[in-house]
Amino acid sequence: QVQLAQSGGGSVQPGGSLRLSCVASGGTFSRYAVGWFRQTPGKEPEFVGAINWSGSTTYYEDPVRGRFTISRNNTRNTAYLQMDRLKPEDTGVYYCAATLAFPSVVFAGYDFRGQGTQVTVSS
Numbered sequence: 001q002v003q004l005a006q007s008g009g010g011s012v013q014p015g016g017s018l019r020l021s022c023v024a025s026g027g028t029f030s031r032y033a034v035g036w037f038r039q040t041p042g043k044e045p046e047f048v049g050a051i052n053w054s055g056s057t058t059y060y061e062d063p064v065r066g067r068f069t070i071s072r073n074n075t076r077n078t079a080y081l082q083m084d085r086l087k088p089e090d091t092g093v094y095y096c097a098a099t100l101a102f103p104s105v106v107f108a109g110y111d112f113r114g115q116g117t118q119v120t121v122s123s
Contacts, residue, residue: 002027002112004096009117012086016121020081022096022114030054030074033102035110036081038092038119045095045107051079052102059103063089086121094119 008020022034035050049060051070058070069082079096094117097110104110 002029002032002098004098004112004114006094006096006114006117008081009094009119011120011122013123014087014121016086017082017084018086018119019083020094020096020117020119022079022081024077024079024098024112027112029077029098032098032100032112033104034070034072034079035097035099035104035107036068036070037095037097037107038090039095039116040092046092047105047107048081048094050103050105057102083119086119088121088123091119091121093117 002024003026005023033052036048037045039045049070051058051072055072067085072079096114098112099110
């Protein structure tokens, strides 16, 4: 059983940057792909992007491609979501999640999920 603990997030002005971390414990983190999702009130979690088990391949949805970067350090059992040039529409609760499949774009299909962290982009 893998537990995912998230950190980072907060409030930032448009154009700013934030980095989210997702630390795994209790399992073999390097077996799993990691996906990032975001959710706004009243909506289903939206797929942002994912990274494969080794970190050699990433996938991004169009709204964030070129602005967000997903990486991982398997030695530290940690995945990262670097968010640059943030926009107000990036506001939401961000979740990391782990699963064996890559890329998996459905939140419910992930085996393990973090607790979520709020990101607010506002002037």
